[in-house]
Amino acid sequence: MKTTFLFYGFGAEYVLHSLYEELLKRGEACIEIDALTTLDSRRLIKRLTAKPVVLLTSAHLLLDRKSFTDFYPTKSKFYSVLEIISLIKPLKTFFFPHDLTEPLIEYEEKYLNQLDLFLSPGEPFTTIFSQYVMTEEVGWIKYKKNNSRPKKPNRSKQKNxxxxxxxxxxxxxxxxxxxxxxxxxxxxxxxxxxxxxxxxxxxxxxxxxxxxxxxxxxxxxxxxxxxxxxxxxxxxxxxxxxxxxxxxxxxxxxxxxxxxxxxxxxxxxxxxxxxxxxxxxxxxxxxVPKKMRKPTLKPFDMKKTIELITKL
Amino acid sequence: MSDTNLIKKYLRPFYRRTSKRMFKFLKLDELMDMLLQINHRAFTIEEELQKLKKIQAATNLILSGQDSYQNELYRKYEIAPLEIFDLSTAIAGESKSEIDIINFIDRTGLDFANKTVTIIGGNSDLYAHILQKKGAKKIHRIESNPQISKDIEENNVSFIYPLNLGKASREHCDILLIPSASWTTLLSSRSFAGFGSFVKESIILQSRVNSQTSYSSSLEPAIFDDDGRLSLNDNYLRRQLHLSGFVEVECIYTEGVYIDNYFDLKVTKFNQLNGFTIIKKNRRPTKDQLLKIKDSTEKIYIGRKLPSKKYLS
CATH class of the missing domain: 3.40.50.450 (Rossmann fold)
Structure with missing residues (x-):
């Protein structure tokens, strides 16, 4: 049976669309779920039970419907990432953080060992999280290689x-x-x-x-x-x-x-x-003083990421 | 009018009025009260200090092995048993019958085949032997070492001073087993020595808890039972397990007199925004007059990393 790649996230915190498109182009079976725009994503997920699935997510691991709707009322019915893992037992689970300032929020670190691979945007996260889960550095998912060349620097005195x-x-x-x-x-x-x-x-x-x-x-x-x-x-x-x-x-x-x-x-x-x-x-x-430092953010390495997630 | 009469008539009332105003103005009464209070507190601190010195001395004797917790002397100090009993028990090693050990593993109902298991405490090789028979892939034991400064590694058993466990290097495992209630008491207030991040599936532990807390209990850490030992509140233990990375916690077995296992149905679930919530309640307790607030009993708890399928939201 062909493996299905399940892409899962919440609204603006879902950052995996480019990766989904790339895998589709390569002829892989992919399902993309934005839990907030899909009215009943539970139905779709239940259908995947007992099928070979690779889960790719950028969602908070513990965010379930109860905790979400207490703060942001929504009619959408969805599972948390941990619930999906429990339900469909994916062959592999990959996690991409959607926030570079705070890749993991409180308590999430303790559940990192439920993942198979943490795709890290760079240091210090690659080393810190490697204590709990295997990590691979793939650059920042929102930083595409084609936009790594900025326009000519602004030489006028006026700052923009x-x-x-x-x-x-x-x-x-x-x-x-x-x-x-x-x-x-x-x-x-x-x-x-x-x-x-x-x-x-x-x-x-x-x-x-x-x-x-x-x-x-x-x-x-x-x-x-x-x-x-x-x-x-x-x-x-x-x-x-x-x-x-x-x-x-x-x-x-x-x-x-x-x-x-x-x-x-x-x-x-x-x-x-x-x-x-x-x-x-x-x-x-x-x-405002200009404080120029050497850029350290690495662009997203699509090729390496595809290799990692399709290597089963 | 004589001089005396003159003083009586004019000067004395004037003096009285003025002195009264002066006293009021200088707030002498309030200052006096405060001085008395300070004095009283100094006495209380002195008393507490003396009590603590005695506790420290008692602790030193117990930990050095020259005395034991069984000495009646230590039960007279209410604060003395705080952790001393558990620390000395963990160091000396709890002894349980072979039947109890086998029952403990069986009651968990878990499948150990092909699992890596870490056992903390228990003071018996029998746990490892049973798990091996049940197909466990790899077993690592951690036992106590009375010496703080020296960790020993022997035949897949690490000997570590109980309170230093958080500083030791931890290995990843599928299941963590803590079959000793004393180890549980020591580790629960210390975030289970950080083991939560290294356990993949579940934690199983034996804990001394208040008999009545299966119905409702405080988030306060503990009460003291009739024997002066720490006895954890059910909700406190659950919270500690949830905060250590176990999303679902259930109590699976109760031992002890006057306890009906029928009531141990409570299952709690954790989410980071709302804390933990009860998803399966206990039945209403029977009004058993024999059950006292200071009765404690030992129960087995299971904390799971992933929610069980039957309790999905």
Whole structure:
């Protein structure tokens, strides 16, 4: 019986689409499930019981329907990764982190030994997690080789900056008009913006464009945008912090209205050159120092990854 | 009017009024109260210090092997048994009958064929022998070593000081077995020495728990039973197991008087956002007057890495 490759994830935390497409091109049997957009993914998964399946996931291991719906109500019915492993007993399970700043969240480390391979974006994770599970370094999945060549560096004195807005739910609740008013002290300095892919992002984009802000579509590749700007602005905890930092760019983090949980000190230790601003009004683009470092982020090695996951 | 009368009439009331105001203004009464309280606390600290010194001395005697926990002297101090009983038992090695050992393995109902198993404590080679007969692929034993400074490795048995287990190198295994309640008590408050990340399938342990906690129990770590030993609360033990990487925990067997195994049905499940929840409840307990709050009993718990198919969300 032919092996089925099951790609599984949740909304914006699903980062395996390019890999799914590549395996399809090679004639493999693949199923792609975004647990949030598929109304009843349980039915699809139950059908895979007793079949040879290779599971590839970028989802949090313990995130089950109960814990998810308590915070984000959804009608979708789905299983957690651990439940899928218990149910279909895959031949192999591969895990790709979807967040470079925090590849694993609290308690997940203890379940790493349920995986067969942790596909690591790079150090220090390759070594740290190898205590619990086999690890292989394949680069950062959102960093494609074809976007590893940035546009010509900006030689003009004027710095160009982009803000990758996180904690978007706060601004959705605020409404687009109030959100613009709140963010305008930074946006009025000629700074462009990219919103996360969310239900309301298009509506916000339109309104911000009307207000004269240069907006990049939410679907656009973040790595390319980081490479083409001098300064990356972030807020709260997001993968963009690590992506920009490891690409050697000046990275700023705005603390106002941001949620860090208990991870702020972790952020300060992991990224010592990260520039923090307490309030939006404190930020002045001309005063942000340029801190160029050698880029250390490696592009995703598709060939190596395909070899690893098809080697059974 | 004489001088005395003059003082009585004018000066004394003035003095009284002024001194009263002065006392009130300087808050002398409050300061006096505070001084008394400080004095009282100093006495209490002194008493506690003396008690701790005695406990320390008792601990030293027990750990050096010159005395034993059985000495009535140590039962007089309520705090003295805190871990001393379990530490000294783990070091001396618990002795169980061969039948008890065989029953313990059988009651787990697990399939050990082709599994790698690590056994912590138990003080008997019989556990390994039984597992070998049941087809276990590889068995590694960890027993206690009374010497803190020296770990010994002998014929696939590591001898380690119990409280140093977290610093020792750990091997990956399918099943972790802790057949000694004293080892469980020591390790449960120490995140099972980090073994949770190295166990692939399940942990099986014997634990001394409060008899009544199978129905409802506190998240507080422990109570003391009538013999002055630590007895874990059921919910506390479950939480420690869940936080150590076991998504599902069930109690599978109860031993002891006045305990009806029928009631041990409780199964709990963990998720990182909501903590643990009860997915299968115990039946209502019978009103047994003989069951006291300080009765403890030994139970077998199983923690699983993956949720069982019958308890999927």
């Amino acid at each position: 900056a982009i803000w990758f807005l996180s904690d978007f739910i706060i601004y959705i609740n605020m409404g687009k008009v109030a959100a613009y008013e709140f963010l305008s002290p930074i946006l009025s300095q000629g700074i462009s913006m990219k919103l996360p892919l969310w239900e309301s992002s298009e509506e916000f984009e339109k309104y911000f464009i009307e207000k004269g802000v240069k907006m990049y579509p939410a679907r656009e590749n973040a790595i390319e945008l980081i490479q083409n700007h001098d300064i990356t602005i972030t807020n709260g905890l997001s993968s963009i912090i690590a992506e920009s930092y490891y690409l050697g760019k000046t990275t700023v983090n705005i603390k106002e209205r941001s949620h860090y949980g208990n991870k702020l000190s972790h952020l300060e230790n992991q990224f010592p050159d990260l520039i923090f601003y307490e309030n939006i009004v404190d930020f002045t683009l001309s005063e």
